[in-house]
Amino acid sequence: MSARNSxxxxxRVRQAMDRHLPMDHLLPDRQPYYVGSWVYxxxxxxxxxxxxxxxSGVVLSFFGPxxxxxxxVGRFFNSLHFWSVQLFFIFMVLHLWxxxxxxxxxxxxxxxxxxxVVIFGISILTAFTGYLSQQNFDAQFIALNxxxxxxxxxxxxxxxxxxxxxxxxxxVMLLPIGVTFLVVAHIVMVRARGVVKPIDPExxxx
Amino acid sequence: xxxxxxxxxxxxILISWPNLLVILGMLVVFAIALVxxxxxxxxxxxxxxK
Amino acid sequence: xxxxGQTQEEYYRGVRMVPYDLLKELVLAMAGVGVxxxxxxxxxxxxxxxxxxxxxxxxxxxxxxxxxxxGELAGTTTSAGYGAPYNTTPDAFQSWGPIAPQAWxxxxxxxxxxxxxxxxxxKHASFTNSTLAASLTQWQAATPDQQAAWLDxxxxxxxxxxxxxxxxxxxxxxxxxxxxxxxxxxxxxQTGGLDGLLAINGRFYQTDYTQPLLFMGDGGYxxxxxxxxxxxxxxxxxxxxxxxxxxxxxxxLYTMWYQVPPFTxxxxxxxxxxxxxxxxxxxxxxxxxxxxALVPFIPILRDIPRWLPIHRLIWRAYYAPNGxxxxxxxxxxxxxxxxxxxx
Numbered sequence: 045m046s047a048r049n050s051x052x053x054x055x056r057v058r059q060a061m062d063r064h065l066p067m068d069h070l071l072p073d074r075q076p077y078y079v080g081s082w083v084y085x086x087x088x089x090x091x092x093x094x095x096x097x098x099x100s101g102v103v104l105s106f107f108g109p110x111x112x113x114x115x116x117v118g119r120f121f122n123s124l125h126f127w128s129v130q131l132f133f134i135f136m137v138l139h140l141w142x143x144x145x146x147x148x149x150x151x152x153x154x155x156x157x158x159x160x161v162v163i164f165g166i167s168i169l170t171a172f173t174g175y176l177s178q179q180n181f182d183a184q185f186i187a188l189n190x191x192x193x194x195x196x197x198x199x200x201x202x203x204x205x206x207x208x209x210x211x212x213x214x215x216v217m218l219l220p221i222g223v224t225f226l227v228v229a230h231i232v233m234v235r236a237r238g239v240v241k242p243i244d245p246e247x248x249x250x
Numbered sequence: 251x252x253x254x255x256x257x258x259x260x261x262x263i264l265i266s267w268p269n270l271l272v273i274l275g276m277l278v279v280f281a282i283a284l285v286x287x288x289x290x291x292x293x294x295x296x297x298x299x300k
Numbered sequence: 301x302x303x304x305g306q307t308q309e310e311y312y313r314g315v316r317m318v319p320y321d322l323l324k325e326l327v328l329a330m331a332g333v334g335v336x337x338x339x340x341x342x343x344x345x346x347x348x349x350x351x352x353x354x355x356x357x358x359x360x361x362x363x364x365x366x367x368x369x370x371g372e373l374a375g376t377t378t379s380a381g382y383g384a385p386y387n388t389t390p391d392a393f394q395s396w397g398p399i400a401p402q403a404w405x406x407x408x409x410x411x412x413x414x415x416x417x418x419x420x421x422x423k424h425a426s427f428t429n430s431t432l433a434a435s436l437t438q439w440q441a442a443t444p445d446q447q448a449a450w451l452d453x454x455x456x457x458x459x460x461x462x463x464x465x466x467x468x469x470x471x472x473x474x475x476x477x478x479x480x481x482x483x484x485x486x487x488x489x490q491t492g493g494l495d496g497l498l499a500i501n502g503r504f505y506q507t508d509y510t511q512p513l514l515f516m517g518d519g520g521y522x523x524x525x526x527x528x529x530x531x532x533x534x535x536x537x538x539x540x541x542x543x544x545x546x547x548x549x550x551x552x553l554y555t556m557w558y559q560v561p562p563f564t565x566x567x568x569x570x571x572x573x574x575x576x577x578x579x580x581x582x583x584x585x586x587x588x589x590x591x592x593a594l595v596p597f598i599p600i601l602r603d604i605p606r607w608l609p610i611h612r613l614i615w616r617a618y619y620a621p622n623g624x625x626x627x628x629x630x631x632x633x634x635x636x637x638x639x640x641x642x643x
Contacts, residue, residue, distance in 0.1 A: 069308055075320035076312060078618040082283035085329070088322075092329035096337050113348060122348070123341035126545075131337055133550050134272065138280055145610040149596035151311065161593040168550055175548065181349035182542045185526045187509075188517040189537065196394040196578025198401020201385040201408040206514065209507025238308045241315070242615040243606050249619075251344060254529050255544040262559045264536050268546040284613045 065236050072235070079239050083146070086139035087234075093132035094227065098220065100125035105216045109179055109208075129171055136164060150240050156233040163226045170223055173215035176205055187211075349529075349542040352522055354498065354512060358489035361521040363461045365489060366468045366482045368519040370458065372417040374451040377518040380413035386514070387411055394579040396571055402579070409510055417515050421497045422481055425488050432484050435477035442476065450476040466490060534558060553588070557581045 050056070103121045104112060112118035140160065143149075149157035175186050187205045194200035204210055255266040358365040371377040383392025385408040393402035419436070426433040439447065457470035468486060470479070488494050498512040516522045523532070531537040538555035541547035562569035563577040572580040595601050605611060612619055 063307075071322065073319060073321065074317040075322075076315045077318045078315075078615050079320060080288045080318075080617055081614045082286050082288055083280075083614050085325070086283070088325055088329045089333055091326065092333040093337070095330055096334055119345060119348070120341060123344070123346035124337055126346040127340045127344070128333075128337045130272070130546060131333060134276055134279075135333075137550065138276060138283070141280055142283070142614075144595070145605050145608065146614060147602065147605040147611070149602070152306070154596035157596055158593045161589065165589055168548075171548060171550075178348070179351065180347075180542075181351050181525070181529075182347060182531075184351050184513060184516070185522075185529075185531045186538075188513055188522070189531070193578045193582065195382075195385060195402055196576070197582040198405050199582075200402075201405035204385075204409055204508075204510060206510040207508040212507070236308070238311055241311075242618050243611045244615075244619060246618055247621060249621075251347075251545065252349075252543045254542070255540075257530055264530070264559075266530065266540055266544075266547070268541070268544055269539060269549050272546045272549050273552075284610065 065232065069238070070232070070235050076239060076241070078242050083142040084239075086135055086142050090132060090135040090139050091227065091231070093128055093135050094223070096128040097125065097132050098224070100128055101216065101220065109177060109212060113179065129174070133167070133171070136167065140164065146240070147243055148240050150243075151237075153233075153237055153240055156230060156237070159226055159230050159233065163223060163230060166219060166222050166226065170215060170219040173211045173219060176211040177208065177215045179208070344545075347541055347543040347545045352516060352525065353492065354489050354495045354516065355492040357516060357519060357521045358486055358494075359466060361519075362463050362466055362468045362486055362490075363458060364519050364521045366461070366486055367455070367458045368515070369418055369482060369485055370451060370455055370478070371518065372413040372515070373419075374448075374455065375414060377413060379411060379514040379518050382411075385409045387413075394576040396576055396579055396583065399579070399583070411511065411514060416498070416511055418481070418485060421488060421494055422485060424497060425484055425493070429484065432480065435480045435484075438477045439481065446476070450474070450478050454478045454482075554581065554585055557584060 100121050104118070104125055107115075107118060112122040143157065143160070172186075172190075176183050176190075190205045191200055194203055194205055255268055257264055257266050258270060354365075368377060372380055375381065379386060381387075381389045381392060383389040384402050384406055387410065388407055393400055395403065419440075422432060422436055426436055442450070453473050454470065454475040457473055457475070458468075461468050461470045463469070466486075467483060485494070488497075495512060498515060499509060500506050501508075501511055526532055526537070527535075529542045530540045531542070536552075536555045536559060538551045538558075539547045539549050557563050558577060558581065562572045563574060563581060565573055566575070567573060568575075591598065591601075
């Protein structure tokens with residue numbers, strides 16, 4: 045670090061970024077050769093499904109929560125949203141299974157695992173508020189039943205599942221931003237440290 | 251697709267067949283991912299020595 | 301941990317690297333998942349059962365509607381005696397030992413069932429209906445004992461009520477003004493007026509459906525429709541969906557606890573029982589989520605992947621005896637060792 049500018053916050057942040065996350069770590073064109081299994085692909089297809097969830101969700105929110113009940117184009121985008129969410133959760137859980145069996149948290153990667161669990165939790169909350177924002181029978185029933193779980197735990201005093209406006213706002217704004225931000229952090233952490241080595245040494249017999 | 255799904259019932263477990271299909275599908279996909287050969291990267295061209 | 305503070309270069313030292321196009325993989329994944337999602341969306345569509353309105357309810361099951369409305373007036377429905385956060389009902393909260401968050405936060409979404417669901421809507425309807433106005437005055441002038449006597453008699457008579465042309469008829473008896481009040485409320489509901497009154501609730505813009513939803517939840521009609529779709533909580537309802545669609549399968553563990561002891565039992569275990577199941581299950585799921593997050597630090601849980609041979613399948617090329625992996629150099633180097641790289 046240059047002594048002349050060592051008190052510059054900007055310079056220190058840039059130098060820290062260069063040190064921990066240079067471009068060839070962020071966008072490497074080579075991977076260790078043990079990265080060679082379809083199990084590794086569950087992460088990237090989870091991101092792909094999330095992208096489709098966001099694209100279809102942006103279209104739905106642009107036209108408003110009532111549009112898809114009356115328009116066949118709207119219904120299609122709702123269906124795309126619905127199935128992308130199903131795929132997102134399926135792939136995310138497969139990724140979780142894969143990372144568990146590979147013990148992906150080893151060698152200083154525990155925080156990456158923990159953020160992944162937080163993403164799973166916030167995704168569940170995001171999907172839940174989405175189901176409550178459907179404006180159909182399913183949404184009515186989920187709201188009526190979920191209120192007891194929320195109220196019993198005291199959460200219902202602040203998080204009113206019967207309040208469509210509150211649920212819709214959380215669903216289209218705060219929670220998706222949370223998921224996206226944490227997914228970016230998760231990916232950056234993976235790229236900064238690289239892919240964890242296999243559990244046993246190379247060529248080791250069981 | 252609009253008519254209520256059929257449900258399977260064992261003991262305390264009650265599950266709709268679309269849900270069961272999703273869960274079984276996940277297990278199958280995971281098993282395939284474990285055993286299916288991954289496309290070859292080509293020749294290993296270097297050993298990290300930086 | 302041995303690699304703490306290591307740079308990626310140090311971590312990868314001695315590991316053979318192969319070309320891997322991450323962005324190409326991402327674009328292919330986007331395309332593949334997109335095609336799959338678009339095809340499934342186009343062919344299977346998505347569930348959308350129309351919402352139930354109070355008009356639907358009062359037309360389809362007028363006796364259930366009038367019985368529920370009478371219960372709201374008498375204060376005997378679920379929502380009328382719910383306690384926090386809707387109203388103050390002594391001891392109507394879940395607790396586990398000293399943990400009683402439902403009671404801690406008090407009444408934050410006040411609902412006065414008798415006024416909200418019966419008296420206020422009838423006041424609106426009575427502006428052009430002097431007979432109804434007289435009935436309301438008679439009701440409000442009556443003593444609580446007199447009101448209770450009328451409500452008891454009317455509720456009992458409703459058990460044998462008959463429906464003709466959408467109107468509810470009960471055997472003759474002393475119900476005070478109740479018969480007239482309830483037939484008017486039923487009329488307002490059947491024309492859709494009550495949906496508007498409860499949803500708007502004195503405002504113009506409105507996005508909060510707490511009042512009408514709680515009212516519908518107090519009746520038997522709505523629950524009956526939900527039971528047909530297997531949505532009830534005691535039937536794993538949280539993970540189910542209307543129609544032949546997958547639901548929130550990821551809630552399987554959460555909804556499972558509602559099907560097993562101690563959460564199904566009256567006596568329970570360690571103070572957890574059916575009575576405080578909602579609170580108990582939230583606490584349990586919170587603990588389990590923390591455990592999942594802390595797996596890297598929990599002995600046994602973090603060791604299971606090492607004991608199970610699944611990782612040997614995933615990394616079978618890496619673990620293969622010398623010479624089977626592609627591009628393998630002649631010397632085998634233990635990972636993370638400081639052996640210099642092969643030329």
